[in-house]
Amino acid sequence: MLPPLLNTLGFKCNNTAYRPVMDALRLLKKYADVDGKTRFYDTVDAAPMDGVVHKDRREAVVDDEGKVERIPYELCVLVALRDAVRRGEIYVEGAARWRNPEDDLPGDFEAARIVHYAAIRQPLDPKAFIADLKKRMTAGLDGLSAALADGSAGG
Structure with missing residues (x-):
């Protein structure tokens, strides 16, 4: 269910501080067509942790060898995405409720x-x-x- 959702919704961000979640989404999209039986991400694919996976959940996401397990990581990404969307840090392109917060400002805001x-x-x-x-x-x-x-x- 996750791949069609990620392919349908366009998540955007205007602030570089929230790039880890956006980078994590790109990783999820990259692995969307990979067989679900593939348990870990390839070591060459950097899975952002800071800003995505809470420190108390890292043991469930990263194994003893430092490999990142896909399912727990995806769940953490979805939680981080939900929180960022709720705070307006990341928005859904074309949405009404979760739209770009800059669209809420009057067009002449800076000038006036x-x-x-x-x-x-x-x-x-x-x-x-x-x-x-x-x-x-x-x-x-x-x-x-x-x-x-x-x-x-x-x-």
Whole structure:
């Protein structure tokens, strides 16, 4: 089922930080027509690990000789792909919900950045945004802590 899915959906990425997942997808596509009984990837094919396989799952993916087992690796790639798509790091070409996040910006965003930030009432300076967010989160946590201490948190 995986090969037709990978051949049908076009996954794209605008950021080089998420290249390991895209490289892993290319490896899966390369092996799509290889017999399913082939248990390991060829040693000349580099299987990206960082950003694809969680450290606690590497024992299940890489054997004692350093060979990468296909099925566990494919599952890890699919999990990493799902997470990246949900975060908008990787998008599905032509999709509506999982589309390119840059398509969500107004066409004149860069030219009219000040106007757009004013419309959503956010500062242009990211440090000011983060400071305000920290202040509001701290106030919320302080309120929760006080409510827990005096028993007014509602259970």
